[in-house]
C-alpha cells in the first residue's frame with residue numbers, strides 16, 4: 001500500500017489555485033484589514049460547485065470586501081445569472097461594490113447593505129445556491145429560510161462549521177429531512193482559519 005505524503009499541510013500548499021490580480025489584491029487587503037475571507041481554495045470550490053450545479057440565482061450571507069462574491073459572480077456570469085450578497089457593515093459593503101466593479105462583475109453581483117436575518121425574512125426564492133458566511137451563531141436561525149427559498153435540487157454551503165457557535169446549525173442540518181448534507185473538516189490553505197469545516201447540503 002502506498003504511504004501518505006509527508007507533511008500534507010506543506011504539500012497541499014502547492015495546489016493553491018491561481019487567481020487574477022484583483023483577488024490577490026483583495027487577499028493582501030484582507031490581511032491588512034483583518035477581514036476573514038474564504039481564500040483561494042474555498043473560493044475555487046464555491047466557483048466549481050456553482051458551475052457544476054449550473055447555479056444562476058445565488059444568495060450570499062456575509063459579503064465582507066466581496067472576495068467570495070467575486071468567485072460566485074464569475075460562475076453566475078457564465079450562465080447569465082446573478083448573485084445577491086448581503087452585508088450589514090456599510091463600509092465593507094462600499095468596499096465590496098468597488099472590488100466587484102474592478103472585477104468587471106457589477107452586472108452579475110448585487111451587494112445589499114442590510115442585516116441578513118431581517119432581509120431574508122422578506123425574500124422569496126427560488127435560489128439555486130446559498131452561501132452562509134455571517135456570525136456562526138445565526139446560522140441555525142437562517143436554516144428554515146434556506147429551506148424556504150432554495151429550490152429542490154439546490155445547494156446550501158456553510159462556511160466555518162468547525163466554530164463552536166455553528167454546532168446548533170450543524171445538528172439541525174444533519175437531522176433535517178429537507179436536506180441531504182455532509183460536514184467536512186479539512187485543511188484549507190489561506191482560508192480563515194486554515195483548519196475548519198464546510199457544510200455542503202442538497203435541498204431534497
Ligand SMILES: C[S@@+](CC[C@H](N)C(=O)[O-])C[C@H]1O[C@@H](n2cnc3c(N)ncnc32)[C@H](O)[C@@H]1O
Nearest residue numbers: 037038062064067068087088089115116133134
Ligand atoms: C466572514 S466575513 C465574510 C467573508 C466573505 N464571505 C468572503 O469570504 O470574502 C463575515 C461578514 O458578515 C458580515 N455580517 C455579520 N453578521 C451579519 C448579518 N447579520 N447580516 C449581514 N452581514 C453580516 C460581517 O460584517 C462580515 O463582513
